[in-house]
Amino acid sequence: MTDTAHTSPVLTTQDGVPLKVSIARATRRQKFRAFLLVSPLLLFILITFTAPIVDMLYRSVENDIVSETLPETVVALEGWDESSGEIPGENVFAALSRDLAIAAEEKTHTRLGSRLNYENPGMSSLFRKTGRRVGRMDEGNYTEQFIDIDADWGAPKTWQVIKQFSSPITAGYFLAAVDAERTPEDGLQFKPSDERIYLFLFWRTLLLSVTITAMCILLGYPIAFLLSNLPMRTSNLLMILVLLPFWTSLLVRTSAWKVLLQQQGVINDTLVWIGLVGDDSRLQLINNQTGTVIAMTHILLPFMILPLFSVMKTISPTYMRAAKSMGASDWYAFWRVYFPQTVPGIGAGSILVFILSIGYYITPELVGGTSGIFISNRIAYHISSSLNWGLAAALGVILLTVVLVLYWLYDKIVGIDNVKLG
Amino acid sequence: MASALPPYASAGQRAWFYSFRIICGLIFFFLIFPVLIIIPLSFNAEDFFTFTPKMLALDPEGYSLKHYRDFFTNPDWQGAMWNSIAIAPAATILATGFGTLAAIGLSQSNMPFRSAVMALLISPMIVPLIISAAGMYFFYSRIGLQGTYMGVVLAHAALGTPFVIITVTATLVGFDQSLVRAAANLGADPVTTFFKVQMPLILPGVISGALFAFITSFDEVVVVLFLGSAAQKTLPWQMFTGLREQISPTILAVATLLVAISIALLTTLELLRRRSERLRGLTPG
Structure with missing residues (x-):
C-alpha cells in the first residue's frame, strides 16, 4: 500500500479509480438521492400552490376578452386615431356588426360589457341593448344604425375605451388598484383625492398593522422577559397561558372578542356595573378600528412572545450583574446592556407579526365594521361580490410584493431555518 | 431582577x-381571559352573550346544555363537523408524507439549491391566506377542482406542509447520521434503515408536524370559503357565517369544544417535546 502511494502521484481507491473521481461520483449520487426525496413535495407545491400564484399574476394583466370577442373590430380600429376626437369610420362599424352578431349568438357580449363597465360605466347596458338588436340590422350604413340603437356609439369615449383595452395585456387593473387612470386627453393621472379608495385602504392596512405590531412589542416584551428570568418550572407553567391562546382556533378567539366587545357584552356590562360608564353611553368597541386592533393584538401576541423568549433565554444574566457591580443603576444596566441584546428578537417578532397582520382577513371582516377593514377584505369583495377578478388579482399582487420583501428581510435577519414553532 | x-x-x-x-x-x-370566558357563557340557559343575573347568582336554572344539544342535533352544524372530520385527516396525511420525505432530503448536507428550495417550500406559510385563496380559486376553477372535496384537501395539504418541514428538520438537526451508516454496514437496505432506525428517532418531530398540519386544516377558513362549495362547508366556515349573519349562542358551545381539542393537542405536543428532549439527552429526566 505504501509503495503504490509512493509510485503514483494520484490517490486511488482499491479498484484503481482515482479517489477524486470516486468521491465525486458518490457525492453526485447523494445529491441525486437528496433531490429525489424533496422532489415529490416540490412538484406538489408547484402544482397546488405556486401555479395558482402565477395564475394570479397573469390574471392581473390578462385582457384578451376584447380581442377575443371583437376580433375584426380590433383589427379595423388600428387605423383609427383615438386622439382625433371623431368616431371611427364605417368599416369599423361594419366589423362591429359582424363581431357582435356572432357574440350575441354565443352570449359572450354581456361578459365583454361587464368587463368594459369597470372602465367606463354604462358599457354593460350598451352592449346588452345592442346585442338584442344587432341580428335585425340591415346591410350597409352601419354607423347610423348603431347610433340609432344607442347614442353612446356616436361618442368617441366609447371607442377610446374599446381601443385602449383591445391589446391582450393591460396595466389597467394595476392602475385601478393604485387609484390611477389613463385617459387619452390627460394621460396617466391619479383620481381626485376623495375617490382614492385603494391607496387609502393600503395606507390604513399599513397603519393598523404598525399599531398592532407596536402593541405586541409593548405587551410581549415584559412577558418574554418574565418568562426567561423565572425558574424553569414556573416559566413552563406560565408558558401554557401563552401557548393555549396560540393553539386555540382563530374563529374561537374572534368569537370571544365579538362576544366580549359588544355593546351588550361582558366588558360593557362590567364597566356599567362598576359605574365607569353610564348605561346609556356604552362604549362602541366593536365594528370599528378599536375592535380590529384589540382582537388582532390578542391573536398575534404569541407570535411576538415566542421569538422574543427564545432570544432572551440565551442572554447570560452575568452581563447585567457585571454592569451593576460596576455601578450602573437597574435602568441603566437594562437599557445599555440587556436591551440591545434583545433587538434581534424584537426584529424577528415584529416582522412576523407585521407579515401576518397585513394579510389578515377573517378578524377584520368580523370585528372591523367598515372603518376597521383591511385591503384583504377588498380583495375578497372583488372575488366574490363584484366579480372583478382582474382588480382583485392586481391588489393581491401588490400585497404579495410587500409580503415577499418582508419575507426576504426576515430570511436575511433571522433565517428561514431558524423559524421555531411552539 | x-x-x-x-x-x-x-x-x-x-x-x-x-x-x-x-x-x-x-x-x-x-x-387567557377571552379563551376562558366563552366556557361558562356557553352554558347559558338564555340566548344571550353575556352573564344573566341568574348565572351570576350561580342559580342552576341559569345554566343549561341547550346550545350543546343544538350543536349535536342541528343538521347544519353536524354536516359541517363531518366535513371537517373528512377533510383535515386527508390533508394531514398528504402533508406529513410529502413533508417528512422532503425534510429528510433537505437535511442532507449536499442537497443542491438548498436555501432556494427551502424558501419555496416554506412560502405557503408566509403568503397571506387571502392571496393563496384568490390564486387557488382562479387556478382550481380553470382545472375543475373548484368546489370539490379533492380541491380543498390539496389546498389544505399545501398550507400544512411548511409546518411539517420545520418540525421534522428541527428534529433531524439532532439526528446522528452515523446510525444510518451503521445500519447499512450491518446489511440493512435503505428502506429497512428508514423504518427501523431513522423513523423511530424522528417520530416525535413527525407527529408534532402532523398535529400542526391537522390544526392548520381544521382551523382554516379563508381558502375553504373561496375554494369550497356548500357541500364542503367546514366547522370554521359555519362559525364564520354564524358570526357574520345570525349570531347564535351555539357558536359558543362549538368554541368550547374546540378549546378542549386545543388543550388535548397542546398536551400531546408538550409530552412529545419532553420525550424528544429526553431521547437526545438534552435534559435529564
Whole structure:
C-alpha cells in the first residue's frame, strides 16, 4: 500500500479509480438521492400552490376578452386615431356588426360589457341593448344604425375605451388598484383625492398593522422577559397561558372578542356595573378600528412572545450583574446592556407579526365594521361580490410584493431555518 | 431582577418588582381571559352573550346544555363537523408524507439549491391566506377542482406542509447520521434503515408536524370559503357565517369544544417535546 502511494502521484481507491473521481461520483449520487426525496413535495407545491400564484399574476394583466370577442373590430380600429376626437369610420362599424352578431349568438357580449363597465360605466347596458338588436340590422350604413340603437356609439369615449383595452395585456387593473387612470386627453393621472379608495385602504392596512405590531412589542416584551428570568418550572407553567391562546382556533378567539366587545357584552356590562360608564353611553368597541386592533393584538401576541423568549433565554444574566457591580443603576444596566441584546428578537417578532397582520382577513371582516377593514377584505369583495377578478388579482399582487420583501428581510435577519414553532 | 428579590433591595426596587409582576399578570389575563370566558357563557340557559343575573347568582336554572344539544342535533352544524372530520385527516396525511420525505432530503448536507428550495417550500406559510385563496380559486376553477372535496384537501395539504418541514428538520438537526451508516454496514437496505432506525428517532418531530398540519386544516377558513362549495362547508366556515349573519349562542358551545381539542393537542405536543428532549439527552429526566 505504501509503495503504490509512493509510485503514483494520484490517490486511488482499491479498484484503481482515482479517489477524486470516486468521491465525486458518490457525492453526485447523494445529491441525486437528496433531490429525489424533496422532489415529490416540490412538484406538489408547484402544482397546488405556486401555479395558482402565477395564475394570479397573469390574471392581473390578462385582457384578451376584447380581442377575443371583437376580433375584426380590433383589427379595423388600428387605423383609427383615438386622439382625433371623431368616431371611427364605417368599416369599423361594419366589423362591429359582424363581431357582435356572432357574440350575441354565443352570449359572450354581456361578459365583454361587464368587463368594459369597470372602465367606463354604462358599457354593460350598451352592449346588452345592442346585442338584442344587432341580428335585425340591415346591410350597409352601419354607423347610423348603431347610433340609432344607442347614442353612446356616436361618442368617441366609447371607442377610446374599446381601443385602449383591445391589446391582450393591460396595466389597467394595476392602475385601478393604485387609484390611477389613463385617459387619452390627460394621460396617466391619479383620481381626485376623495375617490382614492385603494391607496387609502393600503395606507390604513399599513397603519393598523404598525399599531398592532407596536402593541405586541409593548405587551410581549415584559412577558418574554418574565418568562426567561423565572425558574424553569414556573416559566413552563406560565408558558401554557401563552401557548393555549396560540393553539386555540382563530374563529374561537374572534368569537370571544365579538362576544366580549359588544355593546351588550361582558366588558360593557362590567364597566356599567362598576359605574365607569353610564348605561346609556356604552362604549362602541366593536365594528370599528378599536375592535380590529384589540382582537388582532390578542391573536398575534404569541407570535411576538415566542421569538422574543427564545432570544432572551440565551442572554447570560452575568452581563447585567457585571454592569451593576460596576455601578450602573437597574435602568441603566437594562437599557445599555440587556436591551440591545434583545433587538434581534424584537426584529424577528415584529416582522412576523407585521407579515401576518397585513394579510389578515377573517378578524377584520368580523370585528372591523367598515372603518376597521383591511385591503384583504377588498380583495375578497372583488372575488366574490363584484366579480372583478382582474382588480382583485392586481391588489393581491401588490400585497404579495410587500409580503415577499418582508419575507426576504426576515430570511436575511433571522433565517428561514431558524423559524421555531411552539 | 425578575426571579427573586434580594434581601438588600431598596424600597424603589421593591415597588418596581411588584408593579412589574402586576403588569405581567394583567397581560396574562388579557391573553387567557377571552379563551376562558366563552366556557361558562356557553352554558347559558338564555340566548344571550353575556352573564344573566341568574348565572351570576350561580342559580342552576341559569345554566343549561341547550346550545350543546343544538350543536349535536342541528343538521347544519353536524354536516359541517363531518366535513371537517373528512377533510383535515386527508390533508394531514398528504402533508406529513410529502413533508417528512422532503425534510429528510433537505437535511442532507449536499442537497443542491438548498436555501432556494427551502424558501419555496416554506412560502405557503408566509403568503397571506387571502392571496393563496384568490390564486387557488382562479387556478382550481380553470382545472375543475373548484368546489370539490379533492380541491380543498390539496389546498389544505399545501398550507400544512411548511409546518411539517420545520418540525421534522428541527428534529433531524439532532439526528446522528452515523446510525444510518451503521445500519447499512450491518446489511440493512435503505428502506429497512428508514423504518427501523431513522423513523423511530424522528417520530416525535413527525407527529408534532402532523398535529400542526391537522390544526392548520381544521382551523382554516379563508381558502375553504373561496375554494369550497356548500357541500364542503367546514366547522370554521359555519362559525364564520354564524358570526357574520345570525349570531347564535351555539357558536359558543362549538368554541368550547374546540378549546378542549386545543388543550388535548397542546398536551400531546408538550409530552412529545419532553420525550424528544429526553431521547437526545438534552435534559435529564
